[in-house]
Amino acid sequence: MTAMAFEPLRLGVNIDHVATVRNARGGIHPDPIRAALVAAEAGADGITAHLREDRRHIRDDDIARLKAAIPIPLNFEMAATSEMVAIALRHRPHAACIVPERREERTTEGGLDAAGQMAMLRPIVGELSAAGIRVSLFIAPDPRQLDAAAALGAPVVELHTGTYCEAYEESAEAFAAESRRIAEAARHGAALGLEIHAGHGLSYETVGPVAALPMVRELNIGHFLIGEAIFRGLDGAIREMRRAMEAARAAAEARA
Ligand SMILES: CC(=O)[C@@H](O)[C@H](O)COP(=O)(O)O
Numbered sequence: 471m472t473a474m475a476f477e478p479l480r481l482g483v484n485i486d487h488v489a490t491v492r493n494a495r496g497g498i499h500p501d502p503i504r505a506a507l508v509a510a511e512a513g514a515d516g517i518t519a520h521l522r523e524d525r526r527h528i529r530d531d532d533i534a535r536l537k538a539a540i541p542i543p544l545n546f547e548m549a550a551t552s553e554m555v556a557i558a559l560r561h562r563p564h565a566a567c568i569v570p571e572r573r574e575e576r577t578t579e580g581g582l583d584a585a586g587q588m589a590m591l592r593p594i595v596g597e598l599s600a601a602g603i604r605v606s607l608f609i610a611p612d613p614r615q616l617d618a619a620a621a622l623g624a625p626v627v628e629l630h631t632g633t634y635c636e637a638y639e640e641s642a643e644a645f646a647a648e649s650r651r652i653a654e655a656a657r658h659g660a661a662l663g664l665e666i667h668a669g670h671g672l673s674y675e676t677v678g679p680v681a682a683l684p685m686v687r688e689l690n691i692g693h694f695l696i697g698e699a700i701f702r703g704l705d706g707a708i709r710e711m712r713r714a715m716e717a718a719r720a721a722a723e724a725r726a
């Protein structure tokens with residue numbers, strides 16, 4: 471039997487919540503761009519930043535400064551609005567991940583309803599792609615949403631791991647069921663030719679089963695890393711995440 475070859479797994483570090491802390495006092499410290507540079511030094515493969523419509527953390531000038539300063543690709547998370555499309559076209563990030571957004575939500579609570587919003591999303595995916603931006607759709611691990619993403623011509627999907635991470639805190643059974651749902655979605659998406667990313671709420675405890683999936687090519691992790699940085703520094707927090715990802719992937723590769 472030939473061993474299955476696993477592609478490398480990238481880590482995108484989301485620096486939104488450095489800006490949350492900065493904005494708590496309205497000043498310039500801590501600077502999310504400095505955090506992005508530390509992340510790059512610590513081995514992040516990319517930086518993710520979500521410019522929310524209400525600008526509760528990342529602000530417009532952060533996007534401009536990130537684009538100018540970071541030596542690694544920028545993944546710009548954005549709502550599907552004409553304002554955000556214009557900003558993406560102005561800054562031309564490496565990638566744009568279209569996420570659902572509601573003003574009153576505490577965080578991104580679910581995936582984008584790609585299947586229910588095909589007509590609205592099609593021109594946005596087309597316009598961003600025509601500008602050379604790699605478009606990703608942030609969707610639930612649901613075959614209907616994956617089919618819609620493929621039909622829209624998005625090259626990438628990011629599977630929302632929020633429910634999966636909540637299941638970890640609920641019970642071993644719930645976590646096993648959500649792990650299966652992510653694995654099946656990753657297989658289904660890869661069979662459709664989509665590049666599979668995943669993220670939201672991942673921690674050292676939950677990253678393993680997702681990192682072990684050979685079809686998953688990138689994880690985007692923010693809130694946990696910024697919180698963990700309080701205890702071990704951002705550099706140490708990121709290096710430990712990479713170690714956990716690589717250990718899970720190597721073990722899966724050895725089993726395959
Ligand atoms: C889309 C996503 O999962 C992240 O951008 C996350 O939303 C950032 O944190 P908040 O949801 O707290 O803004």
Ligand SMILES: NCC(=O)COP(=O)(O)O
Pocket residue numbers: 484518628668669670671672690691692693694
């Ligand atoms: N798209 C998910 C992301 O960028 C990071 O989410 P979180 O780790 O901050 O929950």
